[in-house]
Amino acid sequence: MIVPRKYEQGSPVKIRLDRDVLAEAVAWTARSLPTRPSVPILAGLLVKAADGQVVMSSFDYETSAQITVKADVIEDGVALVSGRLLADIARSLPGKPVDVTADASRMELVCGSARFTLQTLPVEDYPALPAMPEATGTVASDDFAKAVAQVVVAAGRDELLPVFTGVRMEIEDDTLSLLATDRYRMALKEIPWNPSSAHTAGAALVPARVLGESAKSMTSGELVTLSLAGSGTGDGLIGFEGDGAAGVREITTRLLDGEFPKVRHLMSVQATLTVRANTAEVIAAVKRVGLVAERNTSLRMIIGDQAITLEAATGDQAQAVEALEAVVTDETGNGLAMTAAGFNPHYLSDALSALDAPYVHFAFTAPGKPCLLTALNELDGEPLTDYRHVIMLMRLPA
Template sequence: MKIRLDRDVLAEAVQWAARSLPTRPSVPILAGLLVKASGGQVVLSSFDYETSAQITVKADVSDDGVALVSGRLLADIARSLPNKTVEITSDQTKMELVCGTARFTLQTLPVADYPALPEMPEATGTIPSEDFAKAVGQVFVAAGRDELLPVFTGVRMEIEGETLSLLATDRYRMALKELQWSPRSSKGEGAALVPARVLAETAKSMTAGESVTVSLSAAATGDGLIGFEGTGAAGVRQITTRLLDGEFPKVRHLMSVQAVVSVRANTADVIAAVKRVGLVAERNTSLRMLIADGSITLEAATGDQAQAVEALEAIVADTTGNGLSMTAAGFNPHYLSDALAALDAPYVQFSFTAPGKPCLLTGLNDIDGEELGDYRHVIMLMRLPA
């Protein structure tokens, strides 16, 4: 193999493909990055039996060939090279990189031992890359991090015609985002539970192109695979990942709570107040929201050592008609901050049903306008001491 390409193109491509390399590979060969050159392009690939990453970039290819080298080492080297053209050659035993006066020689790994990458499923539809990245980021905050409960570490993707829904929960909070996309079939339906971490990294890494193609394997094939293809600054990027097993909890009904008390306020003001008051919130204790006519007050404390109180203007409504039926609510301050940041709306509405019950957060473009129904975030309230 003998190729020439720009240093920045090489560095970005290797860095992107190497991100998917396992930190503790089950077998040493999986630490390798596969480099394949042919027909005026270079394909860099990584695979850990769960997730595969493949990027294709243009290059001046003098001799076709395939080589397998340590992915993380190659990424470190490519990032450190001077800003000049890079020449790469390889044979059966070594790969050599020459860039200006810098020269590196790497021992190659046996290509024959490297597992075959899974085939990309048939395309299901496309979605604007910026919209996809934003939507995934909004629901990712509610996904679980506990690997002992894998079903909660995923984002459920639901396809129904021209609507793509993303849903995540860690049992204490839930997020739902619905957005329009372009399906290959107008009558297409399907669902998949995608590892949240892989989905988030994929969505962020494909914003350079206009759109992302989603490829979901048919349920009848039983291979449980989803693929994503998009364009980056250096070339075409493809990722496949195995879907999570297990039944996702039925939490959609919590997204349509009938509010007994609703509170509307400026989102930025609430975010800033939560950040300030939360500084003194003791671990595993709540940030309290006291609800009154025309205002809310946030309170937190660490025993007798520190207390914080801040009042904000708000529009408060009680649907019972009998005066305020709920005057206090307890939030996990971190969950509340995440939810408010994910709303991406100038105003927020809190919809309360009862103390200790789920609270629904939705965005508003105007303080007295209609709720924005495309994104909904539910937080399970903490019980307050009597």
């Protein structure tokens, strides 16, 4: 595979490739471009043609992305152009082969009767992309994409608290664990994977946004390769490589600095009360009842005899109530330890959707304490513990 490096100057490029391949490759690479680059050159997308393939790259000093696609390369070379403008143009082209030529001053795209000319940027000013670290192991692409999607939903979005915007990846022999929290909810997913060497162990705090985009975009092939280098935080680097639409995709990103909170113990609550219900029915009810939930107020779950009732209100303006069948079990044998629980309706909806199972198992301990959600394939089956989602319950008014 061609690995972009820093070039002294641009050189002529002449290639032909399919319109859909060009549009997909440019759009994916440009997606990683910074919205407000610290220096103008970082708005550029690097195009390198050689040996019957084209590599398109972007970099913002934190995250790099590159895709390798097959093309008719008439003349080897390298050029740098505005990535977002190139993406807009490629998306608008008609469904015909695209001829791309570039020199030190401009790039020209010809597709049928459409012709575009762009000013090129100085290649010599573009920073060198980081090298992909040595492969640490591989994981099934579909399993990885699903696991990441289940976990990133619990990651924080406040950039002022960067440690909570990451997903902690833990490697222990043939098990890969993903863990995220925004302090009010936590998600843990464990999946099997294939380490490159025996007795592999390590951890990394990866930006959730980059991890989510990487996992979603590399599902065309069977495997995703993970490459981890560095100390695991701060100055470390992690890379992902896999097949996506149009070609082979690679992403590297710097790891987040800071110590991830120790929240694993919250994934093993000793339940005093459990509730089992149909997941789809609960999701639908939460969405309906949540429509009238006032901002920053809870959706109340009333736990009764083999039924739950969801309630929400916006003062005296609107109220909603819906009852659902459920299997309610007192785990203490001393009578129901609690009869109501307060959920953030958005957190509850996210957790239920992430379960991806026909039934849900709620494990309660006490009012205002963490509630553990796990999946059930059968209403009377054992909880599936490979994915665990914890929601901190909201305190209900007396």
